[in-house]
Amino acid sequence: MTDALVLKDVRKSYGQREAVHGVSFSVKEGEVFGLIGHNGAGKTTMLRMISTILKVTSGTITVYGHDVMREPDAVREIISYLPEDAGAYKDLTGRKYLEFIADFFTSGDKKNELVQKGIELADLGDRIDSKVDTYSKGMMRRLLIARAIMSSPKLAILDEVTSGLDVINAFEIREVIRGIAEQGMTVIMSSHNMFEVDMICDRVAMVDQGNVVEIGTPAELKEKYGKKTLEEVFVTVVKGA
Amino acid sequence: MSHLLNIVKKEVRELLTPGSVISIMVVIFLFMGLGGFIGGEIEKSAVLPVVGVGNYEEQTLEFDDGEWNVYDTIRGFYTSQGMSKEALDKSVIKIDMNNIEKDIKTYGISVAFIVDDNFKSNILNGIQGTVHQYYVYSPSGMINGSVSTAVADILIQNVNDDLSSHLMGSDDTKAAIKFLVNPITNGGTHTFINGQEYSDVTPAQLDEAMSSQTIMIPMIIMIIIMMIGSMVISSMGSEKENKTLETLLTMPIKRTTIVSGKILAAAIVGLVYGIAYMVGLRFYLNSILSIEGTSSIDLSKYGMALDTFDFVLLTLSMFLAIVCALGICMILGAFAKNFKSAQTMTLPLSLLAIIPMFITMFSGWYGSSMLMKGILFIIPFSHPMLASEALLNNDYTLVLAGIAYMMAFALISILVTVKLYKSDILITGLSQNKYIQKFRGKKI
Structure with missing residues (x-):
């Protein structure tokens, strides 16, 4: 299995404050990789660096062999990023929003096919033609997930994709992620929700204060620390309890 | 009261961001600057303009108390407004009749008064004498725009009143009261626009028309x-x-x-x-x-x-x-x-x-x-x-x-x-x- 994503000694400083301290890990092609950690641990910063919207202070990040600093345009061709609590353009309908995004990837009949795929993934029924500002949080997230994966990116970067969603919506979003993983798409996602990560991630990295403090499959980590849940493992790793 | 203060403090902190404070400071400095600028423009417009007088020497009138001409009268008016001798020489200029437009441009003259060739004879015969106004049009702002024309009218009125008082005091004249009161008539305006002379328009009218367009x-x-x-x-x-x-x-x-x-x-x-x-x-x-x-x-x-x-x-x-x-x-x-x-x-x-x-x-x-x-x-x-x-x-x-x-x-x-x-x-x-x-x- 080839490496879809490789981080080598990655550091990120905001002014005088270092938010990420020499992080290294890799994600295999077709893998669903989870970043777990508390608020401000550095998960979003890592995902933003991978997505090319924040600069890497030192170290390297490569996505399918393309360096995010030296070849950002090539990286953007093969990734899709869904920020935490993201929204869409409120004046557009769901369909128009998908058409707007599809325009960046293709045109003509292929664009129509892409939009149709997005509509199916969003599964919003007639509401796809309603204005986005009338959508509930769950509907919005479904639309944005559809937007993120309809172009079949090689690497989907999802930040806190189910945060704030009710049980049903969170379940359905997880089903979608599981579905795309089965199709071979590589996914890196961050989450507070250890249960969610345990269920859908092949491997996880535990992030604390800008460091990756543990990495492995959920089963490996639970076994290593002799805990029943990933949550317990995390608390043990971070707090030393 | 403490709750109110708490809310007020929080709101003020939110509203007075560094950006808004800088903006307020910029506004203060800007209005100070604009105030000075506009004040300067108004002050500038209130200063007596540079005027020229031409063809006045041959049209000088003689009265019992001495000679009278347009040039001296305007200089007298400027002096009465507190203008010094040095400033006077730069403010009331003698115009060369062969180079009216050139002189206006050279000396920065706002308006040139050209005394009509028949001025003296007309006055002596009880007919209104004519003084022509010459301008070179140059675009100016809202305040400066109509100044020269307005001041020219005031100056002509002063010259008119001065000559009127001389004529009324003269025993030689038996002219009508109307003539005695208004011995001078406006000979119309002549404005040079891009070297071309127009006799039916003043700079003020041009400025007004241009302002309405722009x-x-x-x-x-x-x-x-x-x-x-x-x-x-x-x-x-x-x-x-x-x-x-x-x-x-x-x-x-x-x-x-x-x-x-x-x-x-x-x-x-x-x-x-x-x-x-x-x-x-x-x-x-x-x-x-x-x-x-x-x-x-x-x-x-x-x-x-x-x-x-x-x-x-x-x-x-x-x-x-x-x-x-x-x-x-x-x-x-x-x-x-x-x-x-x-x-x-x-x-x-x-x-x-x-x-x-x-x-x-x-x-x-x-x-x-x-x-x-x-x-x-x-x-x-x-x-x-x-x-x-x-x-x-x-x-x-x-x-x-x-x-x-x-x-x-x-x-x-x-x-x-x-x-x-x-x-x-x-x-x-x-x-x-x-x-x-x-x-x-x-x-x-």
Whole structure:
């Protein structure tokens, strides 16, 4: 299995404050990789660096062999990023929003096919033609997930994709992620929700204060620390309890 | 009370951000500067103008108490206003009858009084003597514009009254009372416009007509820039808040395309608004000007009307000014954290739009000092405001130089915006900048 994503000694400083301290890990092609950690641990910063919207202070990040600093345009061709609590353009309908995004990837009949795929993934029924500002949080997230994966990116970067969603919506979003993983798409996602990560991630990295403090499959980590849940493992790793 | 104080303190802290405090400071300094500028212009307009007098020597009248002529009378009036001898020699100039236009230009004369060849004989025969007024038209602002014509009328009235008092005291004259009261008649005005002499128009009339043509341009530009600027900055704030900008930045498109697309779209909307406002105001002004007694003169008769090419240049100038404004907005918007903070960012832009509007309305390009001209030229929004005035005066150099400057300004602002779009500032804001952190650290 080839490496879809490789981080080598990655550091990120905001002014005088270092938010990420020499992080290294890799994600295999077709893998669903989870970043777990508390608020401000550095998960979003890592995902933003991978997505090319924040600069890497030192170290390297490569996505399918393309360096995010030296070849950002090539990286953007093969990734899709869904920020935490993201929204869409409120004046557009769901369909128009998908058409707007599809325009960046293709045109003509292929664009129509892409939009149709997005509509199916969003599964919003007639509401796809309603204005986005009338959508509930769950509907919005479904639309944005559809937007993120309809172009079949090689690497989907999802930040806190189910945060704030009710049980049903969170379940359905997880089903979608599981579905795309089965199709071979590589996914890196961050989450507070250890249960969610345990269920859908092949491997996880535990992030604390800008460091990756543990990495492995959920089963490996639970076994290593002799805990029943990933949550317990995390608390043990971070707090030393 | 403590709860109220608590809420007030929190609200004040939220409202008085560093950005808003800086904006308030800029407003204070700006209005101080504008106050001084407008005061200076009003003061300048209140000073006695430089006048010329020609053909007066042969038309000198002799009375019991001495000789009387127009030149000495005006000098006497200026002296009575407290003017020194040195200043007097520079303010009341003898005109060479063979070089009226040249002398007016050389000495910076506002109005030249040329005494009619039959003045003396007419007066002696009880017929009103004629004094002609000569001008060289040069564009000026709202305040300066009509000064020379108004002062000329006052001076003629003074000369008239002075001669009248001499005539009334003379035993030799048996003229009618009407003549004694008004021995001088206005021989009409003669205005040189681009070397051509016109005898039916005064500079004040030209300024008035020109103002009616051009006064709406600065206002429209200011309104459009403030409106579009606010829209773009708010849109940037909104994009950041909704994180649609983050999504856009990870799309497979160049940053230059994102920035140019945003600017171009807003500029087109701005131009549509601008043209709509211009058409609307044109109808409004035409309605007012068509009311009896308020009709303006036909500038085309004096070679001062805008043709199709001029309108193309004016539209291009307006479009580029909007693009420049949007370039500034995109730079400011890059620092906006959210929709709310974006609102305070529009103030510097509004101020930049107000400065040229005031200057062009009060003194215009041609009536401004070198410093003011420099300030006007640097602010890109000035150029469409100046363009209409310049085009009416066939000054294509100023218009084309303005267009070239705005193109360069727009390009630089787009490049700066692209640079910002490639940096972390767009996502993290200024608070994470190392220089800002160092500054805050030192401040604490």
